[in-house]
Amino acid sequence: MCAPGAEPDVCSRCIETTSESLLRTCLNQTRAFSWSAEETLCLVRYSSRSLSGLLVMYPRVALYKIQTFTIRNQTDFDHVCKKVMFGLIARTTFSSSSSSGNNSSKYYGHNESLLSFYGNISSWMQCTPDVSPNDCRTCLERTVIDYENCCRRHLGGLISRPSCFFRWELYPSPPSVSNSTAITKKGINSGGIIAAIVVVVTIILIVVGLVIFKRRNQKQEIELPTESVQFDLKTIEAATSNFSERNKLGQGGFGEVYKGMLMNGTEVAVKRLSKKSEQGDTEFKNEVVVVAKLQHRNLVRLLGFSLHGEEKLLVYEFVPNKSLDYFLFDPKKRIQLDWGVRHDIIRGITRGILYLHHDSRLKIIHRDLKASNILLDADMSPKIADFGMARIFGMDQNVANTARVVGTFGYMAPEYVTHGQFSTKSDVYSFGVLMLEIISGKKNSSFCQMDVLVNNLVTYVWRLWESKSLLEVIDPCIREDCKSDEVTRYIHIGLLCVQENPAKRPTMSTIHQMLTTSSIALPAPLPPGFFFRNEPRSNPSARGLKPDQTSSKSITCSVDEATITDVNPR
Numbered sequence: 001m002c003a004p005g006a007e008p009d010v011c012s013r014c015i016e017t018t019s020e021s022l023l024r025t026c027l028n029q030t031r032a033f034s035w036s037a038e039e040t041l042c043l044v045r046y047s048s049r050s051l052s053g054l055l056v057m058y059p060r061v062a063l064y065k066i067q068t069f070t071i072r073n074q075t076d077f078d079h080v081c082k083k084v085m086f087g088l089i090a091r092t093t094f095s096s097s098s099s100s101g102n103n104s105s106k107y108y109g110h111n112e113s114l115l116s117f118y119g120n121i122s123s124w125m126q127c128t129p130d131v132s133p134n135d136c137r138t139c140l141e142r143t144v145i146d147y148e149n150c151c152r153r154h155l156g157g158l159i160s161r162p163s164c165f166f167r168w169e170l171y172p173s174p175p176s177v178s179n180s181t182a183i184t185k186k187g188i189n190s191g192g193i194i195a196a197i198v199v200v201v202t203i204i205l206i207v208v209g210l211v212i213f214k215r216r217n218q219k220q221e222i223e224l225p226t227e228s229v230q231f232d233l234k235t236i237e238a239a240t241s242n243f244s245e246r247n248k249l250g251q252g253g254f255g256e257v258y259k260g261m262l263m264n265g266t267e268v269a270v271k272r273l274s275k276k277s278e279q280g281d282t283e284f285k286n287e288v289v290v291v292a293k294l295q296h297r298n299l300v301r302l303l304g305f306s307l308h309g310e311e312k313l314l315v316y317e318f319v320p321n322k323s324l325d326y327f328l329f330d331p332k333k334r335i336q337l338d339w340g341v342r343h344d345i346i347r348g349i350t351r352g353i354l355y356l357h358h359d360s361r362l363k364i365i366h367r368d369l370k371a372s373n374i375l376l377d378a379d380m381s382p383k384i385a386d387f388g389m390a391r392i393f394g395m396d397q398n399v400a401n402t403a404r405v406v407g408t409f410g411y412m413a414p415e416y417v418t419h420g421q422f423s424t425k426s427d428v429y430s431f432g433v434l435m436l437e438i439i440s441g442k443k444n445s446s447f448c449q450m451d452v453l454v455n456n457l458v459t460y461v462w463r464l465w466e467s468k469s470l471l472e473v474i475d476p477c478i479r480e481d482c483k484s485d486e487v488t489r490y491i492h493i494g495l496l497c498v499q500e501n502p503a504k505r506p507t508m509s510t511i512h513q514m515l516t517t518s519s520i521a522l523p524a525p526l527p528p529g530f531f532f533r534n535e536p537r538s539n540p541s542a543r544g545l546k547p548d549q550t551s552s553k554s555i556t557c558s559v560d561e562a563t564i565t566d567v568n569p570r
Helices: 008-025 074-097 133-150 233-239 281-292 324-328 339-359 414-419 424-440 444-449 457-466 484-497 508-516
Strands: 031-037 041-047 061-065 108-114 120-127 156-161 164-171 221-224 248-252 255-261 267-273 302-308 311-317 363-365 374-376 382-384 391-393 399-401 421-423
Touching: 008 031, 008 041, 061 133, 074 108, 074 120, 074 133, 120 133, 133 156, 133 164, 233 255, 233 267, 233 302, 233 311, 281 302, 281 311, 324 374, 324 424, 339 363, 339 374, 339 382, 339 424, 339 484, 339 508, 363 424, 414 421, 414 424, 421 424, 424 444, 424 457, 424 484, 424 508, 444 457, 457 484, 484 508
Parallel strands: none
Antiparallel strands: 031 041, 061 156, 061 221, 108 120, 120 164, 156 164, 248 255, 255 267, 267 311, 302 311, 363 391, 374 382, 399 421
């Protein structure tokens, strides 16, 4: 359905374009909706079950311009805006009495007001025509309250739900409005009513009246869940003493991390992406959107972000004990990680990944699990960090493919490196490598410089499994204080996780049961991925390859710990 006053051909083009976009982005979903606002305003929505007459409040989308404004009489401005918006709600819901049925003019309102102390404010509202007036009012009032909480200092934006939307624009001076679309604040345009119904695959599209802002300047706008908080750059500069060197916690390929303290006394860690960062706009936005939706004690918590010009900042809770690799691979500091601590770290990481794969509102594949992305709090409890590479799956989706392989060699599953295929089982492989590192105290890549025939930790552990010498895997620092049968079981589980065939790897749910219930019998593991055999170097299988595979930089010996790597899948 299109907004009142749209030409029939323009409306048809809008719906057709929106439908095609919806099919591309929501291919495996049984319910979806999408807004568009190019030539006109339109919404397409479909579902495998009838939603007619139902008030649907979630999911909720907030888009707004990065530009903000301040004026002296802010209190007066807020009061006038609130009066204008709630007045428009009253007129929008009242319009239902003059429009019967489910047509596009029902529950539609548009208002332009000239504010003497600022400029012009334009606002639009609309509800799905099949809801009741009370439901429409409830939806719009909740949406305006969201605007007041997240976005009222921004020059424009949109907050939308499946059953309603609210859009606003602020202009320092009144904009020119064409005669064909001008609407005064005395009433609602009585333009023509146009509705268009299209078929998407075999599902009936339920026509609704919602709009979105399409980004006019991609660098100046970002789509966010309203749970995210945008910090002013000056606030972050003050918290970090203008990114002082003495506040620096560390740095990587993405940029630097600084410790800071907000004015309320909250300690934070600020991830400052460099202009040459390997983590670009896509990864930055991805991390903001993904992490804001997650709440778990074993996941690092995102407090907010700041986006100002080329300055991209992520603000996290401060985790005092740095990352796992800081302790695990240091000859002196690793002593602080006795078996009890390592045991709890393994289980905590398991719970965090289990939440990502099964228990959160979203099904998330991390794609970059490694020791440096596990942070340790004051109690040495683990928190999974760095979701820049994470991908959201549909609840019925099991696997995906990518032409751009990202992650860290050594932790990446063979099917991901060679074919660009990733799933929850690729995260399981990474977890298995990490688990073996925690038990052995050795980096997976450290064997590249030690034994050309072993080459990696996975191969080393598999050789000891075959020779029934698993106790040699255990870090000498913990051999005396650990229970050998318990550690041996954990190594066994680690080998199950790194099996070459992803179908043979256990799920995180099964892994959690194996770790917490000793009575569960463990199957014998099959050879792991990237297993280096003892054949001569001229034989392809000596490099862990089947005869029909070709070697590439993805599996040659390397100690590179780059976070983002481009690989051309075979």
